[in-house]
Amino acid sequence: MSFEFDTLKVQAGYEASQHNNAVSVPIYQTAAFTLGDSYRADRLFSFSEEDPIYTRLSNPTVDVLEKRIAALHGAAGAIALASGMAAVSYTLLNVAGKGGHILTTARLYGGTVDSFGHLLPDLGIQIDIVENPDDTEEFRKKLTPDTKAIFIESLTNPFATIPDFEVIAQIAHSHKIPLIVDNTLATPYLFNPFTYGADIVVYSATKAFSGHGNVIAGVVVESGKFNYDNGNFPHFEKPLWFLRDGQGKERSILQVFPDIPFTGRLRAVHLNYLGAALSPFDAYLVLLGLETISERVDKQVSNTRAVLQYLEKTEYVSWVRYPYAEGNPYKILADRYFPKGAGSVLSFGFRGTDEQKRKFLASTKIFGYQANIGDARSLIINPAETTHVELTQEQRELVGLGSETIRLSLGLESAADLIADLEQAFIVAFELGTAVEDEENE
Ligand SMILES: Cc1ncc(COP(=O)(O)O)c(C=O)c1O
CATH class of the missing domain: 3.90.1150.10 (Aspartate Aminotransferase, domain 1)
Known part of the structure; x- marks a missing residue:
C-alpha cells in the first residue's frame, strides 16, 4: 500500500512495537548505545549491522525523523542535522570537495550568501553566480568543467521568486551534476522538488517545517537516483580506511552506501568529523511539528x-x-x-x-x-x-x-x-x- 502525505506525516518511519509500544515517538536521551559483545561491535563498526553506536552518528529518535522525511519526499534517504546552515554547508562540502565549483544565484538567505562569499572559498570551493536566474540559459553558460552542482532556493528569501526547476534540472543533468534545492520557504507540503528533477533537497527545519519557533534544525534529503559514479565525483569512488569491511578491506562510499551515497557520505564524513548532530529532544520537537x-x-x-x-x-x-x-x-x-x-x-x-x-x-x-x-x-x-x-x-x-x-x-x-x-x-x-x-x- 502506498500512503499520501498526510498519512505519512504522522505515521511514517515508526513502529510502536519496536519501541515498547509507545504511541508517541520516545526521546532516546543517551550519548552511546551498549555494544553487546565484541563480535557485535565488529559488525557494527564494519557497517554490516546497522544499530546505533553513538548519538553523534545516529539515534533512534532522530532515525524516525529521518525515515519520516524520506517517506514524505518519496526519497531514498535523509539526514537530520543541528541547523539549516549545517545542512547547506555540509551538502556543499560533500558535493564539491576541494577545487569544485558551485553554480548558484544571489537570491538566497543572507547567511548562505555570506558563507558562499567567505567560508566556502576559504575551504577551496568556488562559488559562481548566475546574475539573472530567470534566464535559465545563463545557468548553462556559467557551467565549467569543475562545476559540481547547481544550488537554488525554491521560493527565495525574501522575495518569493520561483526558479524554473525542470529546465534548471535538465541543465544540471546534461552536465552530469546534481541539482540541489533549498526548499525551506516552500516546505515539503507545498512542493516536492524531487518531482521536478532535484537530486538533493535541504531545509532549515527551524522554519515552517517544524513550525513553532522552538527548535533549530536542518535536513538533507537525497533522491537516490543520481549517479555519483560518472567520473565527476572521485571522492565517492575512493576506497577509505574507515569504511573497511570485517576483513579490513577498504571500501568506497558507493560500495558501502549504494542506495544512499550522498547522505551516507555526509554521515560518515561530515556528521562524523564536523559533528553538527541534531539532539534527540530537538528531533522529537521537529516530529511533533511535522504532524500538523x-x-x-x-x-x-x-x-x-x-x-x-x-x-x-x-x-x-x-x-x-x-x-x-x-x-x-x-x-x-x-x-x-x-x-x-x-x-x-x-x-x-x-x-x-x-x-x-x-x-x-x-x-x-x-x-x-x-x-x-x-x-x-x-x-x-x-x-x-x-x-x-x-x-x-x-x-x-x-x-x-x-x-x-x-x-x-x-x-x-x-x-x-x-x-x-x-x-x-x-x-x-x-x-x-x-x-x-x-x-x-x-
Ligand atoms: C532559506 C534558508 N536556508 C537556510 C537557513 C539557515 O537555517 P538555520 O537558521 O536553521 O541554520 C535559513 C534561515 O533563515 C533560510 O531562510
Missing part, C-alpha cells in the same frame, strides 16, 4: 493571501512581492509548481521615511520583530538591515533589495487581527503625515 504541517501551512497561506489583499490596497505601501501579487511575473511558475500556495513569506516596500519605518516596526502588537520565518506566530523584519545585511551592494542590486523592504512571515492568528495590527502600526508610523502627503512635501 499541512494544516499549519494551509492556514498560513490563506493568511498570506488575506494580508496581501490588504497591502495591495493600502496607501502606505509602494509595492508588494508575492507570486500572487498583482502583476507578479512568477504567477505562471507558481501556478505550475505551487498549486497549493506559494508559501507564507511576502515582502513589501514601506512608503515612508527611515524614521517612520523604524516607528512602524516598533508599533506592531501581534507581528513579532524577529529574525525568523515559518513560526506559528506572525513575524516582521527589515531584511536589508538584518537577515540579509551580509549582501554586498552588488548583490543587493541583483536581488533588488532596498532598505524600504519589509518582510512578513504569516502565522496562524486571525487574518482580521493581523490586518488590523498592520493598519494601526501604519497609522502610528505616519501620525506626522500620510505617505501621500510626505511625497507631496518632498
Whole structure:
C-alpha cells in the first residue's frame, strides 16, 4: 500500500512495537548505545549491522525523523542535522570537495550568501553566480568543467521568486551534476522538488517545517537516483580506511552506501568529523511539528493571501512581492509548481521615511520583530538591515533589495487581527503625515 502525505506525516518511519509500544515517538536521551559483545561491535563498526553506536552518528529518535522525511519526499534517504546552515554547508562540502565549483544565484538567505562569499572559498570551493536566474540559459553558460552542482532556493528569501526547476534540472543533468534545492520557504507540503528533477533537497527545519519557533534544525534529503559514479565525483569512488569491511578491506562510499551515497557520505564524513548532530529532544520537537504541517501551512497561506489583499490596497505601501501579487511575473511558475500556495513569506516596500519605518516596526502588537520565518506566530523584519545585511551592494542590486523592504512571515492568528495590527502600526508610523502627503512635501 502506498500512503499520501498526510498519512505519512504522522505515521511514517515508526513502529510502536519496536519501541515498547509507545504511541508517541520516545526521546532516546543517551550519548552511546551498549555494544553487546565484541563480535557485535565488529559488525557494527564494519557497517554490516546497522544499530546505533553513538548519538553523534545516529539515534533512534532522530532515525524516525529521518525515515519520516524520506517517506514524505518519496526519497531514498535523509539526514537530520543541528541547523539549516549545517545542512547547506555540509551538502556543499560533500558535493564539491576541494577545487569544485558551485553554480548558484544571489537570491538566497543572507547567511548562505555570506558563507558562499567567505567560508566556502576559504575551504577551496568556488562559488559562481548566475546574475539573472530567470534566464535559465545563463545557468548553462556559467557551467565549467569543475562545476559540481547547481544550488537554488525554491521560493527565495525574501522575495518569493520561483526558479524554473525542470529546465534548471535538465541543465544540471546534461552536465552530469546534481541539482540541489533549498526548499525551506516552500516546505515539503507545498512542493516536492524531487518531482521536478532535484537530486538533493535541504531545509532549515527551524522554519515552517517544524513550525513553532522552538527548535533549530536542518535536513538533507537525497533522491537516490543520481549517479555519483560518472567520473565527476572521485571522492565517492575512493576506497577509505574507515569504511573497511570485517576483513579490513577498504571500501568506497558507493560500495558501502549504494542506495544512499550522498547522505551516507555526509554521515560518515561530515556528521562524523564536523559533528553538527541534531539532539534527540530537538528531533522529537521537529516530529511533533511535522504532524500538523499541512494544516499549519494551509492556514498560513490563506493568511498570506488575506494580508496581501490588504497591502495591495493600502496607501502606505509602494509595492508588494508575492507570486500572487498583482502583476507578479512568477504567477505562471507558481501556478505550475505551487498549486497549493506559494508559501507564507511576502515582502513589501514601506512608503515612508527611515524614521517612520523604524516607528512602524516598533508599533506592531501581534507581528513579532524577529529574525525568523515559518513560526506559528506572525513575524516582521527589515531584511536589508538584518537577515540579509551580509549582501554586498552588488548583490543587493541583483536581488533588488532596498532598505524600504519589509518582510512578513504569516502565522496562524486571525487574518482580521493581523490586518488590523498592520493598519494601526501604519497609522502610528505616519501620525506626522500620510505617505501621500510626505511625497507631496518632498
Ligand atoms: C532559506 C534558508 N536556508 C537556510 C537557513 C539557515 O537555517 P538555520 O537558521 O536553521 O541554520 C535559513 C534561515 O533563515 C533560510 O531562510
